[in-house]
Amino acid sequence: MVFRRHILWLVYSQTTSTLTLIFLRVTKSYTENPNYLELLRQRDEGILTQMVLEETPKLYRCIARLVRDPDEVQNLVQETFLQALRKVENFRGESLFSTWLCAIGINLARASLRRSIRTDLMDEADIEVLQPRFDEQGHAIAEYPLWNPERGLIRKEQIRILYEAIERLPEDYCLAITLRDLEELPMDEVARMLEITEGNLRVRLHRARNALRNLLIHYDTNT
Amino acid sequence: MIQTLKYWLGINLNCKEAHQFLTDYVENALDEDLKWRFEQHMRLCRNCRVYLAQYKAVIALLHDTAPPKPQPELVAHTLSFLKNELNKPTS
Numbered sequence: 001m002v003f004r005r006h007i008l009w010l011v012y013s014q015t016t017s018t019l020t021l022i023f024l025r026v027t028k029s030y031t032e033n034p035n036y037l038e039l040l041r042q043r044d045e046g047i048l049t050q051m052v053l054e055e056t057p058k059l060y061r062c063i064a065r066l067v068r069d070p071d072e073v074q075n076l077v078q079e080t081f082l083q084a085l086r087k088v089e090n091f092r093g094e095s096l097f098s099t100w101l102c103a104i105g106i107n108l109a110r111a112s113l114r115r116s117i118r119t120d121l122m123d124e125a126d127i128e129v130l131q132p133r134f135d136e137q138g139h140a141i142a143e144y145p146l147w148n149p150e151r152g153l154i155r156k157e158q159i160r161i162l163y164e165a166i167e168r169l170p171e172d173y174c175l176a177i178t179l180r181d182l183e184e185l186p187m188d189e190v191a192r193m194l195e196i197t198e199g200n201l202r203v204r205l206h207r208a209r210n211a212l213r214n215l216l217i218h219y220d221t222n223t
Numbered sequence: 224m225i226q227t228l229k230y231w232l233g234i235n236l237n238c239k240e241a242h243q244f245l246t247d248y249v250e251n252a253l254d255e256d257l258k259w260r261f262e263q264h265m266r267l268c269r270n271c272r273v274y275l276a277q278y279k280a281v282i283a284l285l286h287d288t289a290p291p292k293p294q295p296e297l298v299a300h301t302l303s304f305l306k307n308e309l310n311k312p313t314s
Contacts, residue, residue, distance in 0.1 A: 048305065052305070056293055056297060056298050060291065065291065070294075078301045081301055081305055085305065132242060132274065134237075134238055134239035138238055139239075140239075143270055144270055146273060155284070158284055159284060163288070182286075202246045209281055212281050213281045216281060
């Protein structure tokens with residue numbers, strides 16, 4: 001079943017003294033149906049179709065930011081929906097349904113990443129090296145190089161370097177950056193997806209951004 | 224005495240302390256008092272100002288990346304996949 005409603009707006013213009021009739025069609029989200037969870041449990045075809053239609057773009061983006069192989073991304077999207085439908089009774093409504101769905105997708109993507117053999121991943125010590133240094137009085141030890149992103153490498157190239165660097169970040173940092181800075185999801189939603197506190201998320205973001213800045217500047221000023 | 228004066232003037236944060244609040248500042252998660260102290264430090268410290276600008280530039284670059292788009296047939300494929308899988312007898 002597809003839920004649609006129409007809204008009629010009457011707008012009065014003082015300058016022309018006319019009434020304008022605006023006819024808007026608003027498509028409601030499947031989650032606005034008070035029985036959507038029950039309908040999903042019953043595998044109702046209409047609500048299932050609407051869920052897949054509505055959730056696929058966001059879910060795809062979250063997974064595709066982490067997993068590069070397009071075929072694997074497609075498999076993971078499908079597997080996410082299947083797992084969600086099989087355990088829909090586990091959804092307790094503490095977050096948005098789409099957040100819960102993305103959390104399942106991210107866990108599947110993590111498992112997929114672990115299966116692929118990577119030799120160039122950074123570890124915690126590599127991230128530590130990329131953090132700024134301070135002396136005992138808390139003053140920065142080095143003067144930061146003057147770097148103007150507008151004047152260095154072309155933007156496309158900077159983005160490519162950033163992507164490569166993100167892929168090499170340890171998984172926790174990679175996920176934080178991907179969901180917050182690439183996907184631009186709200187902090188509380190990202191924290192819920194990753195099952196960490198917002199404070200913890202901020203620490204991960206901070207360290208990851210410091211590392212990316214350092215890598216980018218190093219690359220930009222050495223080319 | 225000096226520490227009290229610095230606190231009163233809002234210039235009691237050193238570079239390391241200010242640096243710890245970078246993410247909170249960028250995420251707009253600092254309370255008014257800390258935000259003021261952070262900005263006071265930035266006004267006085269050129270090196271930290273440079274760092275903040277670069278930190279923001281990296282975030283802006285990250286925001287600038289084009290989001291991956293699913294293939295148009297993915298929805299249809301997913302629906303047919305779900306139909307097949309959900310109709311399989313559970314073992």
